[in-house]
Amino acid sequence: MADTPEEGLRILDPQTVAEELRKHGPPRQITMNGTTAWLVSRYEDVRDCLGHPGMSPAAAYAASQGQTTPVSGLFEDTLPGTNPPQHTRLRRLLAKAFTTRRVESLRPRVQEITDTLLDRIAVDGRADLVTALAIPLPMQVICELLGVPIADRTEFHQWADLMLMPPLDPDTAARSQDASAKLWAYMEDLAEARRKAPEDDLISDLMSAHEDDRLSHREVVATARMMLIAGYELTGSFISNAVFSLLSRPDQLELLRKDPELAGRGLEELLRHAGPGILVVRFANEDVEIGSVPIRAGDQVLLDMDAAHSDPAHFTDGERLDLTRDSAVHLQFGHGIHYCIGAPLARAEGQIALESLVRRFPGLRLGVPASEIGHSKNPFIRSLTTLPVEFEAQQPAGAG
Numbered sequence: 001m002a003d004t005p006e007e008g009l010r011i012l013d014p015q016t017v018a019e020e021l022r023k024h025g026p027p028r029q030i031t032m033n034g035t036t037a038w039l040v041s042r043y044e045d046v047r048d049c050l051g052h053p054g055m056s057p058a059a060a061y062a063a064s065q066g067q068t069t070p071v072s073g074l075f076e077d078t079l080p081g082t083n084p085p086q087h088t089r090l091r092r093l094l095a096k097a098f099t100t101r102r103v104e105s106l107r108p109r110v111q112e113i114t115d116t117l118l119d120r121i122a123v124d125g126r127a128d129l130v131t132a133l134a135i136p137l138p139m140q141v142i143c144e145l146l147g148v149p150i151a152d153r154t155e156f157h158q159w160a161d162l163m164l165m166p167p168l169d170p171d172t173a174a175r176s177q178d179a180s181a182k183l184w185a186y187m188e189d190l191a192e193a194r195r196k197a198p199e200d201d202l203i204s205d206l207m208s209a210h211e212d213d214r215l216s217h218r219e220v221v222a223t224a225r226m227m228l229i230a231g232y233e234l235t236g237s238f239i240s241n242a243v244f245s246l247l248s249r250p251d252q253l254e255l256l257r258k259d260p261e262l263a264g265r266g267l268e269e270l271l272r273h274a275g276p277g278i279l280v281v282r283f284a285n286e287d288v289e290i291g292s293v294p295i296r297a298g299d300q301v302l303l304d305m306d307a308a309h310s311d312p313a314h315f316t317d318g319e320r321l322d323l324t325r326d327s328a329v330h331l332q333f334g335h336g337i338h339y340c341i342g343a344p345l346a347r348a349e350g351q352i353a354l355e356s357l358v359r360r361f362p363g364l365r366l367g368v369p370a371s372e373i374g375h376s377k378n379p380f381i382r383s384l385t386t387l388p389v390e391f392e393a394q395q396p397a398g399a400g
Contacts, residue, residue, distance in 0.1 A: 022307045027293040030302075037300040038293075041307035043314045043331075045291040049303055050280070051336025054288040056083055061283035073180055074163050074229065077222040079341060083285075087337060093214055094223065094341055097145075097202055103344040106141070110349055113140050114356045122360070125393030126367055128386055133357075134240035135232065138349050142231030146224055147194065147201025152186075159183045160229040165378055187225045191217070202227075227342070235346045237276040237376075237383035238332075239353050242267075244373060244387055245274040245321055246354075247366045252323050256358050263354040266323035267347060268330060270354075273321045275332035277305045279380050305331065361391035 027040045040046055049055050056064065059081030075081030079090050096102070114137055121127035135157065143150045162179035165172050191203055198204035206220045215223075246253040256262050280303040284295050295301065309330060310318030333340040340346070357364060367388030374385035
């Protein structure tokens with residue numbers, strides 16, 4: 001397989017295969033600019049690929065081949081970027097950080113942060129929910145969990161944006177690598193500070209594990225960096241996507257207004273319909289068969305998440321948002337050993353954000369036509385750059 005000097009693996013640009021996306025059918029090969037990949041779109045086939053031991057995330061496959069990992073090394077030596085036995089050891093050590101019990105204990109703090117953020121915009125009657133809620137809520141939660149100063153969040157957000165952009169041209173690749181190096185250096189300094197003076201946070205816990213020779217220093221820094229970005233960037237994208245979807249579909253928003261507790265079940269439908277994952281890249285590390293189609297070791301595989309989540313074999317009228325639908329089988333958090341370990345926390349943040357918005361601002365509406373909402377240019381991740389909204393101005397909660 002041809003490599004690029006910037007990233008090692010050549011990832012097929014989804015923009016070049018746009019006409020093939022959202023089509024349901026067996027795995028099929030597509031080729032563009034000398035790069036060939038399998039496009040997988042049926043729900044069962046995508047699910048099989050996500051859980052198949054013969055399929056590796058791009059970072060894990062690159063590492064196994066001695067190549068530079070994609071996304072500027074963000075997932076190297078982390079859960080999403082490794083295979084067993086390293087993955088098994090890392091997951092065992094990190095699982096305790098995201099148990100249901102621990103996440104439930106965080107709910108009051110998530111609610112407190114949400115209420116504070118909504119207080120700040122309540123008196124104005126308008127806001128950009130991307131910058132006012134969707135990003136700062138999960139950002140503050142993950143920073144507090146890890147022990148990262150919230151004052152540095154602007155830099156984190158800028159670095160994350162650069163790192164998550166696919167390196168489809170040399171300039172983007174160079175800027176991504178630079179952001180990666182800066183965030184690595186920051187997290188390395190913080191990890192060293194926690195080693196010398198532990199605090200009540202996850203990085204200190206990870207350093208303690210390192211002291212017991214269960215995590216290498218590199219694994220500690222890599223895991224903390226990945227969790228910082230994934231802990232707010234993807235959750236923030238989902239929150240803004242979900243709100244936009246609801247405001248664009250008044251009938252569904254009205255259902256939630258009448259029954260705010262529907263946010264729990266409806267959250268799964270919103271993840272299916274408007275989750276951040278558009279395309280997922282896998283590589284076959286051995287000869288496998290998906291959907292009765294043989295795929296050779298080393299082949300690149302693009303998993304079309306949108307197509308899978310609208311597959312008529314699993315979702316009746318799947319293009320339609322229906323908060324009463326049972327969508328618990330969606331694949332936004334993955335499947336198998338690479339299922340997202342932070343899923344319980346992401347769900348809690350999303351549910352609290354939606355319930356609080358609907359309860360606090362019953363007249364919430366888009367502030368501009370839907371066509372003017374800003375969308376990210378990242379072809380792999382669905383996210384918004386702006387989400388202007390309007391509502392009835394009010395005093396902050398607790399004001400006399």
